[in-house]
Amino acid sequence: MSSADIYRELILDYYRNPRNFGKLEKFDIDSRDTNPLCGDEIEMQIRVGDGKKIEEIKFTGKGCAISQASASMLTELAKGKQLDWVKEVAKEDVFKLLGDPELGPSRVKCALLGMKVLKTGVYGYLGAHYDDPEASDPMT
Amino acid sequence: MSSADIYRELILDYYRNPRNFGKLEKFDIDSRDTNPLCGDEIEMQIRVGDGKKIEEIKFTGKGCAISQASASMLTELAKGKQLDWVKEVAKEDVFKLLGDPELGPSRVKCALLGMKVLKTGVYGYLGAHYDDPEASDPMT
Amino acid sequence: MLKTEPLDVQRIRADFPILRREVHGKRLVYLDNAATTQKPQVVIDALVDYYSRYNSNIHRSVHTLGEEATAAYEAARGKVAKFVGAPAKGLVLLRGTTEATNLIRFAWGEENVRKGDTLVTTLMEHHSNIVPWQLLANKKGAALKFVGLNKDGTLDMGQYEELLKESPKLVAVTHCSNVLGTINDVAQICTKARRAGATTVVDGAQSVPHMPVNVESIGCDFYAFSGHKMLGPTGIGALAGKKELLESMEPFHGGGEMIKEVFLDHSTWNDVPYKFEAGTVNIADAIGLGAAVDYLSAIGMDKVREHEVRLIEYALETLAKVKGFHPYGPTDPRKKGGVISFNLADVHPHDLATILDEEGIAIRSGHHCAQPLMRWLDVAAASRASFHVYNSYDDVDVLKAGLEKAGAIFKV
Amino acid sequence: MLKTEPLDVQRIRADFPILRREVHGKRLVYLDNAATTQKPQVVIDALVDYYSRYNSNIHRSVHTLGEEATAAYEAARGKVAKFVGAPAKGLVLLRGTTEATNLIRFAWGEENVRKGDTLVTTLMEHHSNIVPWQLLANKKGAALKFVGLNKDGTLDMGQYEELLKESPKLVAVTHCSNVLGTINDVAQICTKARRAGATTVVDGAQSVPHMPVNVESIGCDFYAFSGHKMLGPTGIGALAGKKELLESMEPFHGGGEMIKEVFLDHSTWNDVPYKFEAGTVNIADAIGLGAAVDYLSAIGMDKVREHEVRLIEYALETLAKVKGFHPYGPTDPRKKGGVISFNLADVHPHDLATILDEEGIAIRSGHHCAQPLMRWLDVAAASRASFHVYNSYDDVDVLKAGLEKAGAIFKV
């Protein structure tokens, strides 16, 4: 896959016009992380509604098109879902949102930063610990 | 030169029956050093006589035949000399005492340990500092 | 090109086996030299020769292999020391710049820095010349202060003079910034620091590989650099230090080789520089670094520098024509090392690097281990193209085409 | 020999280019393996391949070379970790055993050892497992105590139990003595230490290269070893540590790669093991160590061990016939690593090594970085012959002849 394919119209659009970008005034979950290997950062805030639903979700961040677009797409997907749903999200889901690009190992970490932030925040709220399989392994 | 040549009768004799081996009851100079690279050690004691003469000199030590024989031979050579004479002693003099053996760089340090101890002691007594050219340079 | 070139790049390129490789079917255009350089065949051969012919542990050895390995290791120390104008006995071989600054932090800092002291570094430093001092300062209750930058990416010398009035214990500064390329007048900085009573540390990671360096005329107390950035192997670097200072210091690591005698309750230390080389050292790579120094010396560091000045000049000129190209740091090639950091409109550096990689071009992208500087530049990340002896004008042209392609994809 | 041999030594020898060399016109008989081992062609090739094909800085890199180098480096970490039964995330790559013990001294010891505490090590340790604790103890006002030895060169376990009653903070012990060859029951030692509340450090420098090791079943907190002693390159080694412990510790060196974020007044740390790998790591040699581990694994560590047991058995038997031969340490080859230290009458080890060198034989002579042990043995120095996969019964016979020659010269 060539870079022209990776950087499709859609991803550039999410990069330049991220949906759900910003901060919440009231929130129950606030999660932030950076990718130490490249400096990308993502912060997500979530307001939890009745029945442990993701009532409102917003993100802010700095980073590459892939990290920002994937975080933005993920917030769209997450909105309205049960918190427990977050546990089921897999990296394949994120790749699908991005159009299944062919990414080298370091760019995979960009793609998955948003998911990591989302999971860390939600797991923490649910009183669990999210042990990120990608964190210490730059090769996955 | 083969090892049978290096370990001539004479050196073995000085190794097994070192001349001037022992401690002095009264002494003006006491100098000791070890070769950190191999653990050989030599201590020399000198009683200074009239006219800054080396009146009495003895040594003790542990180490290889080369380090012990050369130290012993050196004490013999030094006895009765002026302290200033010590400044003139060169490594070639020590090699000559040993019969000019062909020594690898690490064994050269064994051969010269006695000279270093002698010089450090005498220089110190004369209020000078002996900057050993071999000390930090295993290759000379 | 009409001018006579200082280097015969085509001939030099033939010495580097990796440059024959292709990436994504394209010729490798390696422009990530500030991160690490490629290695000439002679350096690789030195390693192979060592392991195939005389590999042995050193110093404590009487047998032939040991004598040969010791001689080669110490000869390498001599070459590296001479290369930067330091005495061999004042040159400690260690892993690289980062280990060197940390050695100073532990072996000098623990004893010499006290509560209330001031340590000075600058906003343009690499993390390896910030974090050790930050850890030291925070542990001791000292203050770490930063010399700021002028708009053009040079040090604010007025602010530096102000900070010197606080009689800092330490001044740590880079000779050449790995992001901006700024070459600092480290001789002047060290003279002023010395007058103020400060011990000086110069980070030479980006200078020793690219220009003639003489630590004696710089007059610093410590000078640190990395072998892998100067055509040498990974895992080896050096700290040149004033001998009396090294002698007055505590050892760093405890273990074999750095001791004279070990008793149950105390030990005595070996002479400098061995006092700081505990355990089995990186023998092969030290010898490899010696070969790299031979290679660079044969070319001549004046010529290496002149070559890079011309490349930078050409690159700044050429890339300025690319829409959205925005470089950082000094623009005068004579005041700058062989490094150009930049951004291309709003294309994130990682995205740019991915697109360039497809063209066979290797650049660096990210924070370049200089987050305080990135904050000062007010960017999250930057791209960086950096040069060495095997880079050509042609490489710059390929880079230009790559940037234009990225611009087209991102509709800059 | 009638029994089937565990290893095909002739075939293995062909893998080691250095074994084709002559010393003083004689076949090289390399018996200095406890100091450092020779390297098989596959290890040398791994280095050449890295530098010729995909040399690059790692982790912070997006381009192809960087991705390949990162993958190879992390794959090497995985191999080395698996080789000793540790999780990859709990394996820090560093220069060697000495750097590992010093890392523990600084990153764990500074925070955890206090005035009045007791630290325990043993009389048979290498300086790298003594001096760091001595420096730590003396700095903190703690006491460093030594477990003594029984006459046969094994640890005095009764005294160890006594020392544990003092609730030591640390127990640091070698898995296998580099002088006596004694193999310690480190699993038992660690179990007892853990019950007494001590953190445990096992020095694996002489065990990992020579026998199957599993840090999980040993149950230690830290396990340190050196690559150059296990057919790997110089400049690389590893510290396996319990992950939670590593996570709770302060970092070691400050600099690039080990940080998450750097601010002017503080920084945050990267995840384990990166937190302990500041600056540019020794990429090539880590990959080379991975190749060495592959090579050893293909042979099988059980077989390596069995081979050495037989060699030691044969050597102890054969050399006992030499007049004046006096070995140290356990005499049961099954309780001993592949090391025989000895003296020959009153021939000093350095003189002996010089005479043997003329026969092409490389042995080690001196204090073996174990001065407290030498004092216990009441000798100033000893000679040491140590084995690895390429040594044969024939090497032992050549050594015997060399000792006899030395005996003749010295008129033993």
Ligand SMILES: Cc1ncc(COP(=O)(O)O)c(C=O)c1O
């Ligand atoms: C038992 C033991 N521990 C530690 C070491 C030190 O290893 P290194 O010199 O590779 O740091 C050695 C080797 O010299 C050793 O034999």
Ligand SMILES: Cc1ncc(COP(=O)(O)O)c(C=O)c1O
């Ligand atoms: C200016 C500067 N200082 C220090 C370093 C650190 O060098 P190393 O990673 O070799 O320790 C680097 C390279 O990354 C650098 O560019």
